[in-house]
């Protein structure tokens with residue numbers, strides 16, 4: 368169980384006097400305008416959280432309107448020795464945008480312009496506050512889309528996606544965020560502006576783009592993002608296979624990939640998730656199923672019929688009780704709406720959830736899901752499974768009531784047990800949500816002190832004073848940069 372820090376999972380602070388020195392508030396207001404600095408406690412409340420269970424207290428939130436404002440804010444924070452934490456939509460699930468060490472949150476809700484769409488070269492240049500789905504909406508009329516599609520894509524921002532190296536349902540075939548980011552404009556900890564990567568697929572020199580993607584806001588603040596766009600495929604088939612056991616659904620997942628078929632998406636939802644979705648009013652899901660697989664295949668129409676038939680055969684051989692094919696775009700949208708709304712629907716069971724994000728080799732899916740069941744029984748906590756099965760990226764979602772004393776600690780311990788099993792099975796701590804505050808205590812399970820020292824050296828090179836998103840990723844006893 369993580370060591371935690373005082374009040375880590377506590378309730379928000381009550382209204383009271385401001386905590387930021389008044390001269391600093393005035394200087395921030397001079398940079399971004401009076402209306403774009405939040406510093407009273409009631410204004411700060413909604414910035415104390417992200418999508419995880421962690422809580423931290425910003426001293427101010429600055430809603431920047433340009434790259435140059437970011438530069439000035441960073442320089443000012445340096446002068447006052449205040450931490451700076453970039454913040455997108457706050458949907459992160461590992462506490463990345465939570466200000467565990469106080470300081471200034473830099474919000475990007477005003478920087479949400481798509482600056483350029485280059486149809487011929489299949490690229491777009493975006494500000495960091497662009498909502499993921501808005502990019503695909505803007506490029507769909509051109510026959511293009513942005514492939515990484517987190518289930519939160521209607522809210523989360525490209526800046527957050529870059530920082531977390533986010534994945535999504537359709538990343539199985541096309542890769543996660545790092546495979547789609549070509550270049551970045553960054554504001555470094557000393558306020559200097561640098562460009563890494565570029566417009567082409569590869570650039571000479573160190574791959575600093577690759578280093579910054581997934582750095583969870585601890586290396587630099589991203590102020591512009593160049594991404595690759597994909598062409599929308601001509602044909603798509605979406606299947607929903609129903610299983611009486613989660614073991615059969617797991618076997619089907621491994622068998623499809625072992626047969627050399629890489630679907631665009633291969634997602635699993637278990638019985639508890641299906642029940643929650645039904646209670647939340649989602650129609651068209653099979654009652655009584657213990658698991659469903661949502662399989663999407665894409666390609667040219669001819670090849671598609673062949674691969675669809677092959678997948679159907681495997682699903683049946685592995686015990687699928689029923690296979691439905693979405694016949695219309697509406698039906699397909701309904702299925703995806705259910706999948707992407709699954710976490711929200713879990714509120715039908717308990718008010719809170721704690722979503723784990725472990726990775727295992729696909730062939731170990733069956734074992735890890737059995738462990739999830741054991742952990743659920745041992746702790747007496749319901750755990751729903753809704754995840755990117757094809758990637759071996761599990762998301763056991765422990766549902767609970769945070770108001771019950773001791774419940775949160777129990778949930779965190781149960782999550783830790785599941786992650787421990789992932790590591791034992793040859794997997795790792797995170798597939799897409801990052802380490803943040805949530806998993807820093809587990810880093811020593813997979814990294815030696817020398818590995819961690821090498822990461823710290825990289826952090827020091829970017830941020831010698833340790834003011835960019837401090838207190839994240841590294842285990843608590845790691846010396847500060």
Ligand SMILES: Cc1cc2nc3c(=O)[nH]c(=O)nc-3n(C[C@H](O)[C@H](O)[C@H](O)COP(=O)(O)OP(=O)(O)OC[C@H]3O[C@@H](n4cnc5c(N)ncnc54)[C@H](O)[C@@H]3O)c2cc1C
Pocket residue numbers: 417418452453454455456457458459460462463464475495516517518519522523524525526527528529530531532533534535536583584585587588589590710711799800836
């Ligand atoms: C219902 C739900 C479903 C989800 N599904 C998925 C999923 O399928 N796949 C997946 O990968 N994730 C998923 N997530 C997690 C989350 O949406 C992603 O991690 C997302 O990328 C976070 O984006 P955000 O804009 O909300 O970032 P935030 O939560 O605001 O921040 C996340 C991190 O990014 C940093 N950051 C933000 N902006 C910048 C910037 N401009 N420069 C530098 N650092 C920055 C922050 O400091 C923080 O460390 C889901 C979350 C929810 C609530």
